[in-house]
Ligand code: HEM
């Protein structure tokens with residue numbers, strides 16, 4: 001079999017390991033069903049295999065390392081949705097996919113089907129190093145300095161089943177990007193890594209620690225500015241050792257690394273890491289250029305050939321078709337190759353469920369990936385899908401193909417591109433439903449011309465303080481709260497996950513569910529009425545401060 | 558520790574859990590079985606509920622359910638849970654009408 005474009009090629013050892021792991025879990029499921037294992041004993045075991053119990057069914061979270069899939073894998077996910085779920089898959093902000101209607105009995109079979117295409121659900125839950133996320137335009141974007149996938153894969157191998165880090169004080173999330181434009185929310189992760197070329201050509205890494213959302217949102221602080229490639233693993237190992245030794249295990253709300261970094265300060269943390277490095281056998285963790293090359297060789301490089309007039313063809317097609325032009329404006333990004341372009345496919349149809357795709361859509365995406373992008377698909381941390389390498393002269397055909405299955409929404413980065421967690425419709429921890437608010441907002445701002453007029457504006461919705469919908473990082477954020485069994489929403493404005501990361505400011509008392517959409521519409525109207533030319537929502541907010549927006553939100557209350 | 562239950566006028570308690578095999582929401586019925594429709598749930602006073610809860614929890618493994626607890630409902634036909642959360646458990650997600658729990662006959 002040829003090496004897949006975009007992700008790492010598994011070998012025998014990887015595959016044997018997965019089979020052994022499935023057999024082990026199958027035994028555990030059997031023992032749970034016959035009562036040998038109690039629920040208390042079984043729960044941590046199923047979570048280690050990505051299986052949660054939600055409100056109506058089990059939920060299976062499947063890992064998509066650094067968010068990249070090949071078409072064969074995507075097709076398999078579509079089949080699983082059809083066969084074992086209710087015909088849907090849900091793409092998440094962690095670049096994973098979740099199935100919401102899974103039966104415990106079926107799980108070993110599902111895991112076996114996943115293993116057929118080198119996929120699994122390990123390390124998608126529990127207090128371990130979770131799936132490493134990476135820039136969704138990796139290896140494609142014109143603004144990229146270093147392709148982060150090779151190092152993401154190195155981190156995946158280093159962190160997978162790392163014996164010391166299987167029982168950390170709490171879950172641990174790492175994101176890596178190689179572009180000066182942060183597309184991974186690096187400063188909202190336990191560790192955020194930004195790669196750039198060093199003086200000798202080998203990459204160096206800027207490392208942030210202690211970022212996170214949840215109950216206590218914190219912006220990560222810079223621990224090191226330029227870690228050399230050979231010391232990357234040693235440095236990460238040392239950061240985790242310090243956390244493992246000193247992170248709090250007595251209080252789940254204070255267990256994340258962000259609390260430790262806040263408690264002792266980033267300078268003290270740095271000293272502790274340096275002290276740890278001082279006594280480690282650095283040789284053992286040295287990442288040699290040969291080791292990096294060996295990993296790089298397991299990624300196929302797409303052969304980027306395009307006719308000379310590819311760009312001219314696209315320009316003409318955009319001129320001829322305003323609808324297509326609008327989609328190109330919002331849903332594409334500049335590729336490093338002048339004949340190619342990056343296409344982002346919105347999973348946010350107006351009035352739809354953010355991140356949901358039917359099995360038919362999933363399979364169609366796999367076909368389109370084969371036809372237009374070397375069979376490679378990326379899942380974004382904003383719950384969309386990317387085809388990384390589309391020839392410019394074929395972009396319109398792709399767009400037409402997407403239109404046939406309702407996937408041609410032109411709203412990436414606009415107000416319709418809403419991020420929402422599953423919320424109270426599915427999630428056992430939720431206070432309020434996230435999806436219906438997203439649907440109502442999506443319907444309210446359905447007009448793509450209006451969306452383009454409003455410009456860059458991100459709405460993020462979480463159904464509880466765990467912040468899976470990144471509400472703190474939304475330009476407008478909504479947090480579901482429970483008041484005596486009823487749903488309310490707290491509004492924040494001014495959050496951002498991109499460069500210049502900021503945590504949103506709470507506007508005021510939480511609003512009842514049925515007043516929330518109107519309040520947001522008034523906030524948007526306030527911006528439209530008062531913006532100066534060229535300003536985005538965040539610009540106007542920065543210039544005017546929160547007060548006008550607060551007044552607008554609470555005007556009718 | 559179990560929180561004390563404060564029922565308002567016109568409210569009763571029902572027992573609920575999730576089925577071990579498939580995670581489906583189930584309700585404790587007058588026949589002493591777990592059923593998928595809240596329409597068949599047994600309505601209990603606060604004191605009866607404590608007795609039944611202890612019993613059902615003990616029997617959970619045998620009955621193939623997990624996470625048994627009680628929750629308040631309006632004493633109506635069919636009974637309607639008081640909180641949004643339990644309404645959604647009883648009727649299914651609000652965002653996919655086709656996934657709703659069919660009404661009990
Ligand atoms: C439906 C089942 C889910 C459960 C039970 C769940 C549970 C949790 C919990 C308990 C936390 C807080 C952890 C902490 O602060 O220590 C958390 C955080 C998080 N979850 Fe989920 N989650 C679920 C679904 C999702 C989904 C669907 C996504 C993606 C859309 C997601 C993405 C995240 C992210 C990004 C965080 C990190 C926030 C942070 O940095 O603290 N989760 N989740």
Ligand code: SF4
Nearest residue numbers: 421427430463464468
């Ligand atoms: S934010 Fe809360 S409601 Fe939403 S998925 Fe996470 S835990 Fe569930």
